[in-house]
Amino acid sequence: MKLSNQARTCAPAAPIARAWYHDLVFLRVHAASALALLALNASACSGSSGAAPVAITPGAVASAERQASSPPLASSAHAAAESPSDAGPGWLGVEVAPPETGQGGVLVKSVMTHSPAENAGILAGDRILRLGTETMTRPQDIVRVVSSRHGGDRLGVALVREGVERLIPVVLVPRPDPDDMLKLELGDGPAPAWRPLATVRGSVPATLAELKGRVVVMEFWASWCLPCRMSAPRLSAWQNRYGAQGLTVIGITMDSPEVALQASVEMGMDYAVLSDPDGETTREYKAFALPTLFVIDREGNIREAMVGYSSAGLEKAENTLRGLLALGP
Secondary structure (H helix, E strand, O other): OOHHHOOOEEEEOOOOOOOEEOOOOEEOOEOOOOEOOEEOOOOEEOOOOOOOOOOOOHHHHHHHHHHHHOOHHHHHHHHHHHOOOOOOEEEOOEEEEOOOOOOOOEEEEEEOOOOHHHHHOOOOOOEEEEEOOEEOOOHHHHHHHHHHOEOOOEEEEEEEEOOEEEEEEEEOEEOOOHHHHHHHHHOOOEOOOOOOOEEEEOOOOOOHHHHOOOEEEEEEEOOOOHHHHHHHHHHHHHHHHHHHHOEEEEEEEOOOHHHHHHHHHHOOOOOEEEEOOOOHHHHHOOOOEEOEEEEEOOOOEEEEEEEOEOHHHHHHHHHHHHHHHHOOO
16 A cells, blocks of 8 residues: 555654654764654654644544645655556665775665565665765765655665675666565564553553564553554554453553553553553564554564554455454464
């Protein structure tokens, strides 16, 4: 599903140890004390850590989705994709950062699974010197050049690996939507293990592995996140409707246990809530925008991922979890 056809809204995650979230390239730009989150994907992201609680009504949900359905970036991406001669904005699939002092180019921190970069043989630790004929001096240069190209374009990548300069040809692909990109970054196989979490409410095992045999819906949320308030009633309904069939719904937040408990009561969360105050589990799941939701099968594998709030996305997630429950233990 193309993002431009799927209304969604999301909020930046809490402002500690965060990253650029870009649907062309993931950039983690190191600041003096923390990383800054910039939601540069084609979503309408909103929210503030100081926002007061807002009453969620059907009209408010519809309004938010209308606002998210046609942001400028989404419109231009959709138009490009519809043109027969244009495959849409290009995508490389690397996480980049400034290199060490005294080194030139832009450092490749990681390469996403099944991305054009991986297919071309680009590796973590490489330093990109040029894209085409343009010299790369900042991570933003990578974003600018790749976003100006289109899926199917060929791009020469000049890089340094172990002191040797190489030229690698890359064929870009159209950028994935945020949900698909999240699954690509996490890779295939089991969901990441939880880092230490504090139980806020409900009965939850110490590890995700102990939930094997149950279907798990896990959402990363925050007390100040308006879209999270939109999704909470739906998640509560899932827990009440499908819990006896083998579903466990869990909300994970970087709020303190005290703040999380108060917010979970205000938001009517009828499911388990965990606190991740150090953000370690949140980082493991790349939940750099909120809400971020995962559907995990009985074997512990991620089967669905959704970034931001979307009624259509929640319908898809519910269909996925119903199918998994129907398979039985």
